[in-house]
Amino acid sequence: MIAPDFEVAVIGAGPAGSTAALAMHNSGLRVALIDLATFPRDKTCGDAVAAYVPKVLATISPAFSAAFQALPKKQSVHTCRVVAPNGRSLDFKFHESGNVVKRIDLDNFLYELAIGQTHVIPLPGRRVNSIVYKPDQNFWELQTSQGRLTARLIIGCDGANSVVKKQLSDGRLHPQHHSAAVRAYFTGVEGVNPESFELHFIKELPLGYFWIFPESDGSFNVGLGALSKFISDKQVNLRDLLHHVVTNHITIAKRFANAHQVGDVKGFGLPLGSRKIPISGPGWMLCGDAGNLIDPLTGEGIGQAMASGRYAGWMAVDCFKHQNFSEVFMKRYDRQVYKKFWAAHRKSYLMQRYLVPRFGFFNKVVELAHWSPAFRKWLQRAVL
Ligand SMILES: Cc1cc2nc3c(=O)[nH]c(=O)nc-3n(C[C@H](O)[C@H](O)[C@H](O)COP(=O)(O)OP(=O)(O)OC[C@H]3O[C@@H](n4cnc5c(N)ncnc54)[C@H](O)[C@@H]3O)c2cc1C
Structure with a gap:
């Protein structure tokens, strides 16, 4: 042979x-x-990049993790800000820091x-x-x-x-088990904690979210994504929606008033x-x-x-x-x-199917987490 x-x-x-x-x-x-x-x-x-990534490398060889x-x-990231559809936000502190690379x-x-x-x-x-x-x-x-x-x-x-x-x-x-997302790099976004992820659950995107992630060079990875079924049913153009959010969204647009997009908006599928x-x-x-x-x-x-x-x-x-x-x-x-x-x-x-699209319920969950530290702790374990 x-x-x-x-x-x-x-x-x-x-x-x-x-x-x-x-x-x-x-x-x-x-x-x-x-x-x-x-x-x-x-x-x-x-x-x-998830916090456990260095551990994956460490289990192969400590030298790879080092x-x-x-x-x-x-860019090391210690917290995640989740913003509900009504604009109320919650900051979750990670047990171990993630990164943006x-x-x-x-x-x-x-x-x-x-x-x-x-x-x-x-x-x-x-x-x-x-x-x-x-x-x-x-x-x-x-x-x-x-x-x-x-x-x-x-x-x-x-x-x-x-x-x-x-x-x-x-x-x-x-399409029920597939998403699509787009992202662009921006400079000059205001009001960002450079050590935090931001996830915004917005009304325009009931089966997805908008994000701002800080890069080590001071720029930001900004994007949004949603379930492919929603995108095809509603004929959503994600590039147009990203432009719409950063120029018109009631709270987000203000923070992009002096921002500059660097390079093109790019998209890809997520199985x-x-x-x-x-x-x-x-x-x-x-x-x-x-x-x-x-x-x-x-x-x-x-x-x-x-x-x-x-x-x-x-x-x-x-x-x-x-x-x-x-x-x-x-x-x-x-x-x-x-x-x-x-x-x-x-x-x-x-x-994603039953909490994120129910805006009223989502808002109440965030409200309850502000009110009850025990519930907030439980929610952090459930989400992150
Ligand atoms: C807009 C967007 C945002 C995302 N944000 C995040 C995030 O913030 N954090 C996160 O963890 N994940 C995120 N993801 C998902 C993440 O990008 C993927 O899960 C990750 O890249 C998977 O890695 P992979 O090695 O499986 O595939 P890939 O990184 O896609 O690598 C596949 C490789 O295969 C090569 N290849 C393809 N076809 C062939 C072929 N026929 N012959 C030879 N080579 C081939 C390609 O050139 C490529 O280098 C995001 C995805 C998208 C689209």
């Missing part, structure tokens, strides 16, 4: 792919890290860390077009924009429009983690957005991408150790990922 070019092909080198590659360090496996882009590359995002802590261009910097940091490991072979500027399993050879054949590659195992980390998901799992877009799909099968796994792992309420997916990438990397090492690539063996990966995220994603889904 012919040996494949690589033991593992990681398709997509965003947070999921780079972390999956990192998790296979010291394994002796030859890992191809393939991306259609060349790095540094940007990714449309709110740039908010490298993240030393990353210069990150521009994706061009975060993703390039993770990519450089991954390709700095001797087991990782970077293959940038290469689009994977199709994947076929060759049973006679016992490996996968990948057709790419720069020719053919073969690997024993594949890890699909190719984002929201994943080719791997479409070919091997369930790539259908369910939400409120619908389970198969994220593994014989000889393959899906991580991050390719595995539909975004929090349905907050839209966070970087932490999920990195945590699932880490599990996939570890699972790959186990597959080679036991020489077992069977569907049954690989389902351990699905169980691990869903054990970590499913309950939280269900709770977020229910809050």
Whole structure:
């Protein structure tokens, strides 16, 4: 039998792919890290990085976590301000601080860390077009924009429009379990606490929210997103809505009176983690957005991408150790990922569907939290 070019092909080198590659360090496996882009590359995002991200890296290697802590261009964030539809706000203090890091910097940091490991072979500027399993050879054949590659195992980390998901799992877009969002960078926004996230639940956006996140260079990541079903039912143009909010909203617009937009408004899809799909099968796994792992309420997916990438990397090492690539063996990966995220994603889904659009109820919940410290504490645990 012919040996494949690589033991593992990681398709997509965003947070999921780079972390999956990192998790296979010291394994002796030859890992191809393939991306259609060349790095540094940007990714449309709110740039908010969950507090547990350094821990994900620390469980792979304390040195990787230390490298993240030393990353210069990150803004530490200690609180989250939630603004109800009536304008009344609540500040939640995090137990552990999160960060805001521009994706061009975060993703390039993770990519450089991954390709700095001797087991990782970077293959940038290469689009994977199709994947076929060759049973006679016992490996996968990948057709790419720069020719053919073969690997024993594949890890699909190719984002929201994943080719791997479409070919091997369930790539259908369910508008009830999918969001869309847009963001732009601004300078000169007034009244911002530079160490706080701001989430505004506004009447114009009953199944989503508007955000202001502070960057380390003094600019702000400003955006909004909503469930795709709402966007298509109501024919909402998110770019127009963002412009409308920063120029006309009763409380928000005043704070943008002297602000300047830097660069274009950019948008992208968010496959939400409120619908389970198969994220593994014989000889393959899906991580991050390719595995539909975004929090349905907050839209966070970087932490999920990195945590699932880490599990996939570890699972790959186990597959080679036991020489077992069977569907049954690989389902351990699905169980691990869903054990970590499913309950939280269900709770977020229910809050997004039944709390956020009920403005009167939402306002009362915020009012009650002002009045009762015990309820406020409970709410913080439930939301953050
Ligand atoms: C507007 C917006 C705001 C968001 N805000 C936040 C936020 O504040 N915090 C947060 O945690 N999450 C946020 N998210 C979600 C977050 O961006 C994603 O969950 C995260 O990027 C997932 O990482 P990933 O590695 O799975 O995919 P990606 O980061 O999308 O990486 C996928 C990689 O695969 C490559 N690729 C794609 N197709 C192919 C192919 N065929 N062949 C080869 N390579 C391929 C791409 O070039 C890319 O580098 C937001 C999303 C949007 C759209």
